[in-house]
Amino acid sequence: MMASVKSSSEKKKTMISIVGPTAIGKTALAIQLAQHFGTEIISADSRQFFKEMAIGTAKPSTAELATAKHHFIDSHTITELFSTGDFEIEGLKKLEEVFQNHDQSIMVGGSGLYVNALINGLDEMPDVDLSIREKLNKQLEDEGLAVIQNQLAELDPEYFERVDQQNPQRMIRGLEVFLSTGQKLSSMLSATKKDRPFNIIKIGLNTDRAVLYNRINSRVDQMMADGLLDEVKSLLPFRKYNALNTVGYSELFDYLDGKHSLEDAIAAIKQNTRRFAKRQLTWFRRDEEINWFEPDQSTEIIDFIERKITEK
Template sequence: MVEAESEKISIVVICGPTGTGKTSLALSLVDRFPLEIISADSRQVYRSMDIGTAKATLQEQAVAPHHMIDLIDPDQEFSVAEFIDQSRPLLADISARKKIPCVVGGTGLYIRALLNGLADLPSANGELRKQLLETEEKGGRGTLFSQLKAVDPESATLIHSNNIVRIVRALEVFYLSGQKMSALKAEHGFAEQPYRVLKLAPDFTRSQLYARINDRTEQMLSDGLVDEVRALVERYSLDLKALQTLGYREVVRFLKAEIGAEQMLADIQKYTRQYAKRQLTWFRKEEDIIWVDSSTKSDIVVQSIENFLLE
């Protein structure tokens, strides 16, 4: 039975690249709308990783309820499937209390999967993954990518030849299901539409975005990012998987005396700009996003939400 549009939960999404002020935009709307914020950031689920993930401060969290942050310790695993399993009941609960769920974040896959569901792919198989990695080791770099090009060329065009994690996953799906991962995803097509959604994204020119990223990186270091990473290293280790992510890995290199402070700053800025560029490419493909200059067109944001809620 198809759910009537009026019966679906209404959700506001504020998405876009890192450094665009998504949290600030969401908080600026709290006086106008009864929003509760659901973070869609793959790293903000970790406790003790606050500065480097640009997590909402305690003062910001006091402005409006925040969900899906500080869920697990940095040495624990968290998947997109777990994000969906924990977030969807929140959407229902917030809506039932006559509040508006506002999904805020830059992890595009999390947002897409939350709103539309995931393709029904086989679960991970540790033994098969081990065999595949051994094949790569014995055959040399590029062996598995060549396999992928042979069995699923469509997926191969979407995966970088050096991204061994995604290559192994695509091959794993093929060998376990007998079907191409690209075909399974196309069949699913993220077609499930259980919600009414308004997507907004702060819009900046490329030069403006890069300048914001450069400034924010300096602010993160000023706010104590190095001390945050040092505390994580002391509690866990330099090999902690979460410390191999953007912003943290560069500080780890600094703590290991592999680079100096100036190089650390420059590297974080450079790699964050590159990441933002990839995010921008992802979100520009989402045709239903309304791009707004939140600094000069806040009235458009408010009007868009009001019209959406009245529909």
């Protein structure tokens, strides 16, 4: 795949990967880099794929989207299943198109599984016993997510710590693989790296935890001011779809069900988003190839990337 990206007389193309926790400023940096290098952006945020989810996913604004061409934003509907394997295949095809006209591309997102799929590729996932999946889905319906979470935390703690614990499909996926094969899903995610016909420069953004948490809390307040509750109300008919089993939506569905107050729901969104950011950092810090910067160091980041491209 992508054999046309490079001829024997050409240097390899370069994909610049930008990762980090939610609310750290990845979108702003990606746009700045896309403008600097005159290229396009591949989004690796698994929630921004879906057209129906806008405010709660912190998608780039209309103005931001107009400043640089983005791919995989509003590309699917919540009624579609768009897996990491699908993203690997479609993402590589899109990269090939971008590299026809540009020497660099930008990938940005905080969804570790999707970033990993495009950079390292996915191992072949084993077949699972569908009766086990059915049993787990029934258990989820009857006993709630906490029971599933506790089982997974015991059987595959590495996977449990690395993914969105509020996402029932992710939790059940980890459990069904272990119960079907006796192998941990965490051991399959990056056991082998596929060769890619382009260079990869990895940039990570992070800052002081208190500063990050304040940014998260402020973003949630802004989402509510922008109409997140109305967005969630409009999605009530689709609430069973997996895309909506995520932070910012689940808590407000619970509020609409009368399970707690709006104030408590907003506090839960902030708390769960902070926990999610912590898991994102745990995931990305395992990758020693990531070069870490503060979000206000865009000049230093551009200089660093320019040097790396020259070296390669």
